[in-house]
Amino acid sequence: MELRQLQYFVKVARKQHVTQAAEELHVAQSAVSRQIRQLEEELGVQLFVQKGRNLQITAVGKLFLSRIEAVLTDLERAVNEIHEYLDPEHGEIRVGFPHSLGIYLLPTVIAHFRKNHPKVKFRLRQGTYNSLIRDVMKGEIDLAFISPFPEKHSHVAGELLLREELYAIVPQGHVLCEYQTIRLEQLKEDSFVMFSEEYSLRAIVLEACRKAGFSPRIGFEGEETDTIRGLVAAGMGVSLLPEMALTEISELQPVKVRVIEPQVTRSIGLIHRTGEKLPLVAEVFREFLIDFFIRYK
Template sequence: MELRQLHYFVKVAQKEHVTQAAEELHVAQSAVSRQIHQLEQELGVNLFVQKGRNVQLTPAGHLFKKRIEAILLDLERAVTEVHEFLDPERGEIRLGFPHSLGISLVPQVVAAFRKKYPNVKFRFRQGMYPLLIRELVQGDIDLAFISPFPNDHDDVSGQVILTEQLYAILPPNHRLANETEIELQQLAEETFVVFSEGYSLRPIVMNACKEAGFVPKIGFEGEETDTIRGLVAAGMGVSILPEMALHYTGPLQAVKVTLSYPQVSRTIGLIHRTHEKLPHVSNLFHTFLLQYFDEPVNTD
């Protein structure tokens, strides 16, 4: 059984398509098919069944995939640990974060860190709250910025590093665009542009409207802060966004207005796996971040 066969097997299982797997692996389809066939012969069991143009794992294939993914992950960690042993300030940091933090916060802290440790590499993973938690627990990433901070999760620990204010954003020609601050109830009759289900900023907006005494009329939903902000700037409605999402200098500008009631904020946390020591280079970054954000309150 060869390591190459195991990598090919996992990629085909992920893609459920031999041709697509071969394209991502940058090898010929025939080479992938041959290695999978040899692996099945050695194991004495079919790992895949054909379904149209796709392939699906058999029950034995599912069992094998679960074990092999864990083995490959351990192997990857072992290689990383050896590299870090030889040079602690080289290596790779696997960092997850929601899209809204990729606009300014993540680039800023990574740039600041690499001034001290220029040889460190980063592998980024952007995604929604459930995905980041799952990939952290599974070991696909080692650290994650997340919002809101998960207070009750046995496998995840960390710190609140930042509490960020959210603002009402309005079209430039809106009747309240020249106000320095407003109450959210003043927008009760407006059409709202909000995040799609599953995004952590959506319940923040919905709960704020509930506290203000109304249920928002949702006209548009989006999956990126740029999309939300752009739709508002184009006059499609109003919204509530964190300050970090408003760093934009393009021609189509929404207006930021402070909310006097209710005041809306979100917590941003830095999390890691509870029962596992961070790799050395990730621990360097973790320590750097705590200092960068001025020693936040520990919530472990």
């Protein structure tokens, strides 16, 4: 059993398609198929079954995948630790983040960090609240920016970095677009453009509306702040977005209005796996972030 076979197996399992896996691995499709076939022969089991044009992983394949992913993650960590031991300034930091923090916050802190650590590399992974926690728990990323910050969790720990205000956004020409401040209940008759259910900002908006005494009528749903902002600007409804998600200027721009009743905020934190020492370069970045946000406040 070769390392290459295991790497090809994991890639095919994730893509469920040999051609797509081969493209990402930058090898011929025949080479991937051959390695998978040899792995199945060595194990004496069938790891995949054909389903239309795609491959579907078998039950025993899923079992094997869960073990191999952990093995490859540990191997990658061991290699990184050796490189960091030789020269921490050439290390790599694996960071997860939600989309709403990738617009402004993440590029800002990385740019500041690289002023003193220009050779450190970053591997970034975007995800939802649950997927980021899962990736930290599995050791696939070292650190994750997350919102809301989980105050108590059995498998992850970290630091609260800041609280950010959410603004109401309305289309140009809306009856409230000239207001400096509003009460959230003033939007109760409007259709809301809302995040999909797996996104934590949806829960924050729903809770704020509940406190304001109404349940929002949802007209459209989206998965990224850019989509929400664009739909509101196009007159499809109203919404609430974090201040950082409204820094980008585009041709189609909604109007932002401060909500004073109730005040709507979200907590933003940094998490890592509980009870496990971070790689040296990731610990340096974590300490930098804590100091950065103390000064930011």
